[in-house]
Amino acid sequence: xxxxLQACSSSAVEVCHSRALASGGKRDDPVLSAPxxxxxxxxxxxxxxxGGVVIDSQLLAxxxxxxxxxxxxxxxxxxxxxxxxxxxxxxxxxxxLQGLGSSDPGRDRFVLSKGHAALAWYCALRELKVIGDDVLxxxxxxxxxxxxxxxxxxVGVDFLTGSLGQGFSFAVGSAMAANRSPTPWxxxxxxxxxxxxxxxxxxxxxxxxxHRCAGLTVILDLNGQQALxxxxxxxxxSAAPAAFAAMGWCVSDVDxxxxxxxxxxxxxxxxxxxxxxxxxxxxxxxxxxVDFMERRIEWHYLPMTADQYSxxxxxxPSVADA
Amino acid sequence: MRNAAVAELTELARExxxxxxxxxxxxxxxxxxxxxxxxxxxVNVGVTEQAMIGVATGMAxxxxxxxxxxxxxxxVIRPFEFIRNGPVAHRLPVRIIGVGAGTxxxxxxxxxxxxxxxALARSQPGLTVYSPVTDDDTRALVREGHGQSGVxxxxxxxxxxxxxxxxxxxxxxxxxxxxxxxxxxxxxxAHLIAQxxxxxxxxxxxLSVLRFDDRxxxxxxRHLVRTRxxxxxxxxxxxxxxxxxxxxxxxxxxxxxxxxxxxxxxxxVGALGSADYVEAKLHRPVEELAHQAVSLLKxxxxx
Numbered sequence: 001x002x003x004x005l006q007a008c009s010s011s012a013v014e015v016c017h018s019r020a021l022a023s024g025g026k027r028d029d030p031v032l033s034a035p036x037x038x039x040x041x042x043x044x045x046x047x048x049x050x051g052g053v054v055i056d057s058q059l060l061a062x063x064x065x066x067x068x069x070x071x072x073x074x075x076x077x078x079x080x081x082x083x084x085x086x087x088x089x090x091x092x093x094x095x096x097l098q099g100l101g102s103s104d105p106g107r108d109r110f111v112l113s114k115g116h117a118a119l120a121w122y123c124a125l126r127e128l129k130v131i132g133d134d135v136l137x138x139x140x141x142x143x144x145x146x147x148x149x150x151x152x153x154x155v156g157v158d159f160l161t162g163s164l165g166q167g168f169s170f171a172v173g174s175a176m177a178a179n180r181s182p183t184p185w186x187x188x189x190x191x192x193x194x195x196x197x198x199x200x201x202x203x204x205x206x207x208x209x210x211h212r213c214a215g216l217t218v219i220l221d222l223n224g225q226q227a228l229x230x231x232x233x234x235x236x237x238s239a240a241p242a243a244f245a246a247m248g249w250c251v252s253d254v255d256x257x258x259x260x261x262x263x264x265x266x267x268x269x270x271x272x273x274x275x276x277x278x279x280x281x282x283x284x285x286x287x288x289x290v291d292f293m294e295r296r297i298e299w300h301y302l303p304m305t306a307d308q309y310s311x312x313x314x315x316x317p318s319v320a321d322a
Numbered sequence: 323m324r325n326a327a328v329a330e331l332t333e334l335a336r337e338x339x340x341x342x343x344x345x346x347x348x349x350x351x352x353x354x355x356x357x358x359x360x361x362x363x364x365v366n367v368g369v370t371e372q373a374m375i376g377v378a379t380g381m382a383x384x385x386x387x388x389x390x391x392x393x394x395x396x397x398v399i400r401p402f403e404f405i406r407n408g409p410v411a412h413r414l415p416v417r418i419i420g421v422g423a424g425t426x427x428x429x430x431x432x433x434x435x436x437x438x439x440x441a442l443a444r445s446q447p448g449l450t451v452y453s454p455v456t457d458d459d460t461r462a463l464v465r466e467g468h469g470q471s472g473v474x475x476x477x478x479x480x481x482x483x484x485x486x487x488x489x490x491x492x493x494x495x496x497x498x499x500x501x502x503x504x505x506x507x508x509x510x511x512a513h514l515i516a517q518x519x520x521x522x523x524x525x526x527x528x529l530s531v532l533r534f535d536d537r538x539x540x541x542x543x544r545h546l547v548r549t550r551x552x553x554x555x556x557x558x559x560x561x562x563x564x565x566x567x568x569x570x571x572x573x574x575x576x577x578x579x580x581x582x583x584x585x586x587x588x589x590x591v592g593a594l595g596s597a598d599y600v601e602a603k604l605h606r607p608v609e610e611l612a613h614q615a616v617s618l619l620k621x622x623x624x625x
Contacts, residue, residue: 105385152412158383160411166404169373173380173388180362181384200404203373211365 057259060127061091062319065289067123067136069316073309075140079148081287081299083120085223085256086190089282092262093188093219094124101130101156108185109158109174113167114192114221115149121157122146130156165198167191168218172204175213175277189218194226196237208277209248216277217266221256223286227300244279256282290315323482323507324352324421326457330464331389331419332356335363338387338468344378346371346392348421353391375401378416379408387415387468393427394420394436398475402442409473410446417467417474423453423506424557425590426479428600432590439477440505441562444534449473451534453506455487459532479507487530490541498527500615501549503542505531505556505564508584511601511608512555515584518612524619531564539571546577551618553582553611557601560585580618584611 065087072080094100099107112121119139126136131154138144145154149162158174161167171189178184195201208216220240224231231237245251250273254261265280286300287293290312304312332355335341343356343364357364367374371392378388390397397420398405409416420436427434443451452467452474454460460482467474487509500519504512509530516526529545531538546552552572554565565583572579586604594600 109380109383159379160407163403163407166376166407169376169404170380170383170408172373173377173382174384175380176365176377177381177384177386180386187380200370200372200376203368203370204376207367207370207373207377210368 055095057088057091057095057263059319060095060124061088061259062317063127064091064120064123066313066316066319067126068119069290069304069309069312071119071123071136071139073304073306074137076303077119077140077148078299078301078303079116079119080302080304081225081293081296082114082117082192082223083123084288084290084293085284085286086114086117086120086221087288088257088259088262089190089219089221089284090120090124092259092266093190094121094128096186096266097188098185100128101125106181106183106185109171109187111159111167111171111174111187111189112150112161113165113171113189113195115161115163115167117190117192117221118146118148118150121150122154125156164192164195165200165204168195169200169204171216171218172208172211172213175208175216176211178215179211179213184215186215186217187213189216191218191220192226193220193222193224193231193237193240194234196220196240197235205244205247205249212275213277214270214273214275217280218277219256219262219266219280219282221284222281223256223284225286225295225297225300227297229297241279241281248276249279250274250276251279251281253281254283256284257288323454323457323460323478324349324419324480326460326482327419327464327476327478328352328356328391330461332359334465334468335360339363340385340387341468342381342386342388344374344388344390346374346390346396348392348396371396372401372404375404375408375416375418379404379412379414382409382414382416383412387417389417389419391419391421393422393434394439394477395422395434396420398439398443399436405443405449405473406446410449413448413472415471415473417476419476419478421478421480423477423479424508424586425600425604426507426557426597428597429594431594435590436477437557437559437586437590438562439475440534440556440558440564441566443475443477444562444567446473449475451475451477453477453530453532453534455483455504455506455509455530455532456485457482459487459530463532477506481507483507483509485509485513487532488528490529490531490545491533491537493529493545495545495548496527497525497548499524499549499619500526500551500553501545502526502528502553502555503531503545503564503568504528504554505558508555508557511584511605512553514608515553515555515611515615518608519615522612522616524616531567534567538567539575542568542571543575543577546572546575546579549579550622551582551615552579553584553615555584558585560587580622582611582615582618
């Protein structure tokens with residue numbers, strides 16, 4: 001079997017918002033009006049271009065991670081470990097979404113099936129200027145549209161999630177609808193490994209394969225942890241990648257904190273997908289980037305003290321202001 | 323009744339190509355014509371009732387008009403949280419067609435009965451429950467529901483009643499000693515009880531509640547103010563069903579009408595049989611209910 005990373009690394013894959021660019025870019029499109037991150041990495045295997053500018057996915061992830069800590073501390077909220085786990089994943093997905101922040105029925109869809117990591121998505125929306133600082137600052141406040149779990153009342157959120165496994169089934173419906181559309185869109189899902197315990201995950205997985213949902217990509221945030229323990233101890237789901245492959249999914253396996261590997265996997269050419277939905281196993285670390293949070297069960301729930309916040313931010317790479 | 327629903331839906335699907343009929347592998351002999359004529363608008367999702375509602379949510383968000391078809395308990399009770407967090411939370415036009423209201427599938431036992439589906443469904447903001455009585459009601463309500471923007475649940479029996487319904491929403495209120503509100507094909511038993519009450523010398527009015535939505539309370543109140551005793555007749559658990567809905571109206575509107583509820587109160591396990599057998603097992607006899615209604619009348623205005 002051909003390695004998807006090798007398949008992609010031989011030539012740079014450009015992912016751009018071709019539809020919007022062809023029309024010169026809609027002025028009201030918040031993605032295209034965003035001052036995107038410059039400074040492309042020299043070793044990047046896949047160039048993600050947004051509005052013609054190459055995105056530095058790692059810099060985007062670093063900024064998202066920094067904002068996660070800042071917002072969680074200010075709001076005194078938990079679920080930090082889960083959000084840090086997907087900083088690179090959302091950094092790789094968000095710039096790909098055509099029409100992100102619009103209500104265009106033909107836009108790409110994103111479903112954060114692990115809704116409890118919503119803060120990571122909010123920070124991605126802020127970095128892409130889909131929402132502003134004023135909106136992000138409401139996180140955890142009365143009257144905010146930014147709950148601990150995402151609600152489509154907020155621009156940039158397509159589906160209500162938080163009940164594990166449900167988001168995946170919404171996404172399969174979206175992908176099946178896309179298959180019926182003359183202008184199909186892509187649908188991306190971020191699934192936690194604990195969601196593999198939900199029965200509906202397997203219903204949705206069978207349906208997506210059976211109905212050839214090639215526009216559907218599920219990124220499994222395989223951090224090996226769930227609320228009360230390590231997944232291998234609570235309910236071993238390690239058979240899942242093989243099971244998805246056996247059901248007829250294209251399965252890729254990447255380091256979920258390596259943006260180049262993520263971008264390469266997400267840019268897997270359609271010839272390789274051959275009509276199959278794509279299951280990207282992203283091996284991640286809960287609490288990634290903060291040593292005292294990494295692989296620690298308690299950081300699924302705990303908020304930070306002031307000392308912990310200082311210690312945590314000191315460990316993150318410095319990022320220039322956008 | 324299910325044939326009438328699918329016949330009407332087939333017409334709608336011809337007119338509106340956004341219509342997609344999903345089935346969780348049920349509808350043998352009922353969905354064949356639809357599937358044959360409109361294969362691009364038909365998906366048998368397999369036995370995946372939860373995912374079916376989730377998929378319908380994703381489809382509706384993308385602009386399609388999905389209809390989810392299966393046995394009522396599997397259509398509403400099993401995937402209830404998906405209905406709540408999916409079409410209801412997103413305010414999306416997903417329609418659920420549940421066949422086998424109450425104990426319609428009498429021989430199949432409790433796993434196939436829908437006795438709390440109305441309680442669940444009517445709790446949801448923006449969800450309309452349609453409970454037709456006849457085939458004509460069914461066709462009219464399927465078309466009516468298609469024209470609405472919200473979530474809909476069609477609570478169907480396999481076969482409709484042959485006695486026309488009197489719609490609580492459209493019928494003029496009239497004075498009656500006992501008003502009888504019936505749910506779906508329980509209308510037949512309602513008429514039997516009403517006839518017995520009439521034979522005992524008291525006037526009755528039998529009405530059917532065809533829709534549970536935010537106007538139903540007003541519909542019921544309009545008739546309640548013209549009666550002395552109310553009887554509800556339903557093939558549903560007592561708690562949360564039609565009788566409960568009427569009790570809510572009586573309690574909150576200040577209409578001082580005593581209420582007699584004919585509903586299921588015991589666990590429907592053990593001996594089973596025909597629809598008549600199960601009905602007789604789970605409900606009090608018609609004569610007993612009629613005499614109770616008359617007793618309430620006398621209690622209310624002793625002669």
